[in-house]
Amino acid sequence: MADQPLDPAVEATAEAIAAMEIRGAATIAAAAATALRTQAVESTATTPAAFEATLRAAGRRLQATRPTAVSLPNAIRYVLQRMDGETVGSLRASIIESADEFVDRLDHAQSDLGAVGANRLRDGDTVMTHCHSTDALGCIATAVDQGKSISAVVKETRPRNQGRITARELCELGVDVTLIVDSAARRYLGRVDHVLVGADSIAADGSVINKIGTSGLAVNARDRGIPVIAAAQTIKLHPDTLTGHTVEIETRDETEVLDDECRQEIGEITVANPAFDVTPPRYVDAIITERGQFPPESIVMLMRELFGEHVCEPWEEPASTTMDSRGIDE
Ligand code: RUB
Secondary structure, eight states: OOOOOOOHHHHHHHHHHHTTSSOSHHHHHHHHHHHHHHHHHHOOOOSHHHHHHHHHHHHHHHHTSOSSOTHHHHHHHHHHHTOOOSSHHHHHHHHHHHHHHHHHHHHHHHHHHHHHHHHHOOTTOEEEEOSOOHHHHHHHHHHHHTTOOOEEEEEOOTTTTHHHHHHHHHHHTTOEEEEEOGGGHHHHHTTOSEEEEOOSEEOTTOOEEEETTHHHHHHHHHHHTOOEEEEOOGGGBOGGGGGTOOOOOOBOOGGGTSOHHHHHHHOSOOOOOBOEEEEOGGGOOEEEETTEEEOGGGHHHHHHHHHOSOOOOTTSOOSOOSBOTTSOBO
16 A cells, blocks of 8 residues: 655644744644644545544654654553544544544633632742643633732743743733743742642552653752642553553754763763753652642553553554455455
8 A cells, every 4th residue: 555645734733843933742742643633634635544544644653753742642542542534524523523523522621620720729829830731721721710819930941941931821810920041949948838830650559750840949949948849730641551561761963962062162061961850759749630639659540540450552553554444455
């Protein structure tokens, strides 16, 4: 069976995710589902088998872009698992329906999660943030909507400075913001009531995988007695960790840390740029999801309920590609 070309929108989305023009776990998930939808709408495949193969190829292309945020494979899994039909038309309709449903559920999940997270924030509280998390910001936005006055100490988040996006968005919400460099965090912990971060993945043992610097912040916060909250929709739960797999930590280009000119001035050194780190559950007080608040150690129960025992990878080619699922030779 000849490979169908991927739609340019899939390629453009994959490139934008890899280049971090589309970034943040929830935003990446929505973009991936939308790209699969476009692939389905624009596909020129004339047989059901060719259509399915192209959608799987689009899933693989999108999935290969960034390894740490599990929302990406979870989004692709959600859409492709529901691909169903006997004709190209019915297969296309099933993808459109499931992609729309996924994006809609994402929006609802974020507002439900925001309501849970806002319950932890009291009028007059100060929150310390790291990176830029739409889930974490959803908690603050809901608290502000409820009429609570919230202040924020926002970490800059080297090397990509996503904290500046957080500062701008919190400013727009009317939150009083103090931006600090990452290394000032411990000094400012004494002035905050909560550390509130997002997550790219949550492992079955309750570990929180998030932007590099989260774990050091959490350890410092524990030392100072400041509660650490991770706001993470259930699409951040990493099903592979139920069966003992670990979460791959993305390493990014060293030029994000040091440009070529600076590097030449310094001399021959190694520059390491891991994008994420792992915060063990003992440093996390609560994981806030759209299904409620969980102590990290009990998140595995929710994972089992949502994923069951068997996690499939619907973007992979079936074992035999010489026949389609209806037994028709290709
Ligand atoms: C973003 C990051 C965010 C999580 C959660 O990393 O670590 O904290 O993705 O974001 P990057 P959200 O900028 O490298 O993608 O709550 O929006 O899903």
